[in-house]
Amino acid sequence: MEKISKIFKYLVLSIAAFISIFPFVWMILGMTNKTIDITAGKIMIGDQLMINFQNLFNSDLNFHRALLNSAVIALLTTIFALFLSSMAGYGFEIFRSKRNDRIFSFLLLSMMVPFSAMMIPLYTMFSKLSNTPFGINTLFSVIIPSVSTAFLIFLFKQNIKAFPRSLVEAARIDGLGELAIFFKIYMPTAKNIYAAAAIITFMNSWNNYLWPLVALQSPEKRTVPLILSAMGASYTPDYGMIMSGIVIATLPIAIIFFVLQKQFVQGMLGSVK
Template sequence: MVKKNYVGSILKYIFLTVISFISIFPFIWMILGMTNTPVDITQGKIKIGSNFIINFQNLFSQANGYDFTRALVNSAIVAVITTALALLFSSMAGYAFEIYRTKKKDYVFNILLLSMMVPFAAQMIPLYRMFSKLNGTFLGIDHFAVIILPAISTAFLIFFFRQNAKAFPKDLVEAARLDGLGEFAIFFKIYMPTAKNTYAAAAIITFMSSWNNYLWPLVALQSPDKRTVPLILSAMGASYTPDYGMIMTGLVIATLPTAVVFFVLQKQFVQGMLGSVK
């Protein structure tokens, strides 16, 4: 019996090791690719090369026609502002749906959930027509606000915060009201500090989604100086003679911010996804 369990454990670890390697292999290949020449990459060579410095210089050189530094700044601006506003407004909406429950609000919430079934591709034309009517203002097409506004209050985030608000002790709300605290003070001073894990999980999801957003920025951002990292990398790959070494370097650099955010907040992410409120 002991021998059977021992063999089972070995097989389990072998299986997990193989699956882990398959999962991280694309990232390993990107790291190796950023050190190789385009010819070595197209030939599928998996080795550490000596072309990293050249690839890095080419990526940040203005001579290649792609302003990667500006794209990084643009993506950072959009992702950080989107994440901050989404956490604020979506958490307020989710908190309100749970704490101030009525039948009418439940109907509204159900309609909100139904909107999750509508693919974003079906929303692009109405969004484009709406924002194009605001051209000439900071809300018009080719402004960062066009990318940020549709993402600051999504059905998923509101649903996520409402589900986590179910674990929030309602007695704290009543006690705070008896002490004379207003509703906004209760939200900012009591609810938000106790829902740190929920906010961390939502921050990771929102930041990753905003940083990697491609389709809507491709349609809404038309000026070369407004392009984000996914748009720049896509343009590099679509060129007549793509420099794969430079592209691999850009991909690794573009992956680092989301990886850092996830690894820093991974403990809170797991607890937040489980709905814990402390």
């Protein structure tokens, strides 16, 4: 019975793994085939890989420009979000008081508000900054709303609970200021949570679709999700080209996750202790 149970368990896990990985395999195979082969359900390696890549980068959609826009937005958002959210989480936990706890509770309540409910106020606010580098139709109009989120602040606050207060007190006795303690003592010991937060923030920013669709109105400012959506909305979509674009758009996130997956797991585990 034990052997039958083990066989059944591995069979179920194998089927679940196949169902999970099949879309990615089909996507990779699809970028090597013509549209007619993809729509016919061909699951074989084709000979159209280079042609699909040429069509993708030589089209009027400026896919290479969209890649650059997405990379700039995702990188800047990640850098600013890690810096601001970690400082906020550090402050809420190290300098605890009834007032700060109330502010943090209201901050958590903001997670219940859907982003679609905030788009009109955000659009109105950034429209008033139209003559500045932060106005609507600029990359900063997409970056700024994402640089500080309640989830990231909560993540860092939970992680800082495990940070030894004795180190903070010893540093204060040695004459270090609060900023020096944060940069020289806390940050070097919190690499795992920074890696986890970086993966989450980069992925959300790279895949962001709704707000860039509203905020970025010029074709040269569009990001990768907007370009992929435009490809699929055409009258006669080229599925080989679309598959190539999806694979390229997936690679940065996959690479970052596989490089930092160990730190990601340790950071997430450490943040919920």
